Amino acid sequence: MLPPSALFLHGSTLLRIVIFTLSCLAASFVHAAEKPNILFLFADDQAFHTIHALGNDEIKTPNIDQLIKNGTTFTHTYNQGGWNGAICVASRAMLNTGRFLWHAHDLENDIKKQWVPNKRMWAQRMAAAGYQTFFSGKWHVKADTKNVFEVARHMRGGMPNQTDAGYDRPKSRDDVAWKPWDKKFEGFWKGGRHWSEVLGDDAVDYMSLAASDERPFFMYLAFNAPHDPRQSPKQFVDMYPVDKIQVPQTFLAEYPYDIGSNRVRDEKLAPFPRTPYSVQVNRQEYYAIITHMDHQIGRILKALKQTGQAENTWIFFTADHGLACGNHGLLGKQNMFDHSMRVPFAVTGPGVDAGRKVGQRIYLQSVMATSLALATGNVPEDVEFESLLPLLKDGKPEVTGDIYGAYTDTQRMITVGHEKLILYPKTGVSLLFDLKADPDEMTDLSSKNGSLARKRALFQEFLKHQKVVGDKLDVSEAFSELAVAGT
Secondary structure: OOOHHHHHOOOHHHHHHHHHHHHHHHHHHOOOOOOOEEEEEEEOOOOOOOOHHHOOOOOOOHHHHHHHHHOEEEOOEEOOEEOOOOHHHHHHHHHHHOOOHHHHHHHHHHHHHHHOOOOOOHHHHHHHOOOEEEEEEEOOOOOOHHHOOOEEEEEEOOOOOOOHHHOOOOOOOOOOOOOOOOHHHOHHHOOOOOHHHHHHHHHHHHHHHHHOOOOOEEEEEEOOOOOOOOOOOHHHHOOOOHHHOOOOOOOOOOOOOOOOOOOOHHHHHOOOOOOHHHHHHHHHHHHHHHHHHHHHHHHHHHHHHHOOOHHHEEEEEEEOOOOOOOHHHOOOOOOOOHHHHEEOEEEEOOOOOOOEEEOEOEEOOHHHHHHHHHHHOOOOOOOOOOOOHHHHHHOOOOOEOEEEEEEOOOEEEEEEOOEEEEEEOOOOEEEEEEOOOOOOOOOOOOOOOOHHHHHHHHHHHHHHHHHHHOOOOOOOOOOOOOOOOOO
């Protein structure tokens, strides 16, 4: 196992090696005289298991499926977590600054005052590399997109406006007041046209603008979908008859531990205790808005091809974090389970292998470093996430690597190999899972023989990762039994 310093940090010698290697790799992917276009498609709240081509037979995602077929998929991609209930804030701050979770937290209030004026944001670095930059959709970063992108339209906040009718439902099969296609509730329909369709309109227009410019383009297209309120046209909802929606194997009426997020806003979307039917309705609407978003992605890909820019374009598709949506008695993303930490991540582009799967665990924010490596041949020293170019070249399907996760001061997580340790510092509860034998995280192994030694080993790895990501929370007192090293 590599120490965190080798996994994440750049010593001077290592940095020179990395820059040289990335330059060679970038050259092997990109024609010498031609920088590639970068198309970044970003979903909101989309869990890793919500794509047909990746094993979900219930959902229809033909256009995302095509990206999976034509490119390479990182099957174990994660967000590091969040410092408040709006996990997307932390995810997007990390994405646009290149800094790990708690480093991004420390600089969040400086983004507008220092990072934007000093042109250190992702899009600004791409502009400095000669790119025309475009934006549409959800931003949720403390800066104005007009000061970050050359062309920016329809900057959206964290979520569409909410109404009481969208919460605590359905209480029964007779509870049918809410209809995802009813525009009177506004939300995604505010303004008269669904926000995903507006983003699609912007993107189609951007393709024409980019085609008329000599510069390569960097296009940051961030859907608010499939975040709640999960609204879509009726034809998409009708694709998913509610009685045919599967209830997750991990269904619980209520999550049994206090994790500091049991009653946050997201969890109030469905009644307590959960019922199979309420979960089916929430998942029906979740699948429908994803399929509707997929349709807009199809429009964007068609425009890319019709404007003659597809052959020299790298496409990255991912999401800011996942969502429980009925797993483990939870609805939201403020937890450490894979359904809420893991996201889809697909890459297509010149020289990228088609239909390939890479199992190395990565963070979704590595897309920033990868695009900069493609654009400039190296990754700036202050960007902490790593370029994926080496893994695109040599990555294997086997699942390997370590992942850290955190939520406020109430939850922590470390995954090493096939083992995962979840910590709840406020209550001193710790859970141990074998992800190879139990990928749905249904069986806590804490009571099994040998589990204490395994938890102690994982705890030591967690402490190392804490230092790397700037996590100052002292968890040793809450888990004194685990803090004993070497036993």
